Amino acid sequence: MPDTNPELQLEVSDLHAHYGESHILHGMNFAVPKGEVVTLLGRNGAGKTTTMKAIMGIVQKRGGSIRFEGQELVGLPSNRIARLGLAYCPEERGIFSSLNVTENILLPPVVKPGGMSLQDIHGLFPRLKERGYSQGTKLSGGEAQMLAIARILRTGASLLLLDEPTEGLAPLIVQQIGDIIRDLKRRGYTILLVEQNFRFAATVADRHFVVENGVVVDWLPNDQIGQSTEKLKKYLGV
């Protein structure tokens, strides 16, 4: 991969990360081109979520380089990273139970101009408008996932990190999430997606990176996923 390419919104090179004493990432290398949907595929414990957390600065013990629009993120606290235009939707969704649905949507501060308005968000997620005054934790799994995604669209962030947005959801809801991701791509968002379900990933993504034991071991463009199914199955252990 080239050193600096203006078309690359995110460049991760030789990224190492530690949780306490344990060394989780062992030199991750990958890049996310502007406007693309890119997935990190891999088994449980491969280091996908840790990669997300290292990019966001939630995991602070990290080495190597993470460049967002040319700016180095390693060394910055997570609040400064968010202000540059990255937004994170965690695997556990992180809906605040002491806030209602609308308060949850309005919580993340606007960091850049050009984010969606509350009206746009309600247009995309009509259920969240109906349930505006419900307590954040009174939602179904699908609604909670919608809320977790909706929440980061207002801020003007251009790179969205979505950690397993389809986990534990019914097939119909998974389809809806797929529609939303494609819609967001059309609106110009760049998306980094963590997935274990490569069949779902294939319906939304432009390229895939395969993660094993804290390193990227392979990558393929989405149009080659058909002939690589067997190889992917082996990587993912399915």
Place this chain on the structure above:
Amino acid sequence: MFELIGIPPQALFGQMLLGLINGAFYAVLSLGLALIFGLLNVINFTHGAQYMLGAYVAWLLLNFLGINYWLALILAPVVVGAFGILLERLMLRKLYHLDHLYGLLLTFGLALIIEGVFRNLYGISGQSYPVPPVLTGGYNLGFMFLPLYRGWVVFFSLVVCLGTWLVIEKTKLGSYLRAGTENPTLVQAFGINVPRMITLTYGFGVGLAALAGVLAAPIYQVKPTMGADMIIVVFAVVVIGGMGSIMGSVVTGFMLGLLEGLTKVFYPEASNTVIFVVMAVVLLIKPAGLFGKAS
């Protein structure tokens, strides 16, 4: 009609008022403790000493700089709050990743040091602080005599508690605080400077303690042990209300003050222990506290 139960109304209402005043201090103090515990996960044992500092700063301002009660009501919380911010920045901050116990030990040690310093400087007999001139005297309400200053303390404490509650429940800042209490990591990953929010919250909680100290100065003696006497009861209030519950600590503070007052009328021997009896019962029946959520 009050004669029927054998208690003269003057005594009954008088004790209820005293109870309400104690309740006002319990409420303001436990509100600060609840805020601090919610966001910092620190059991702030220095709270009593900070309450005492508030009273002393007011007393020092009056005696050395001639600054009156009303200005002290603003200045003392600011000064003591700033001192709290310094403590948070220099010491408490280093303990967040450790067990609760370390924060408790540190703040307990600090309380002893602060109290010791003031004991050394001013002895234990205490200084008196005059009631501000416009609040001297009182009204005869017919069934009882209401000293104006005491009415003011109850009223002002209610305003402070209600104001704090409104800010937390109804404003954007409050939503950051509530969310930060639940999941500070995620709130920070949304772009909010959580470490600064924690510092300011500690400063505010400490400021509330100092405010209670200024309010208390004209009623109780300004003395080094005033905080230590108060803090044990306030911790019982916080436990009964539910750790970290804002509304719970305020309501429980006033209720327990009243209960204590009523006990003084009906069974004076138990008045010092009634709150701890309630605490024991609540812990047995609902360990998370009356307003707390079981985790």
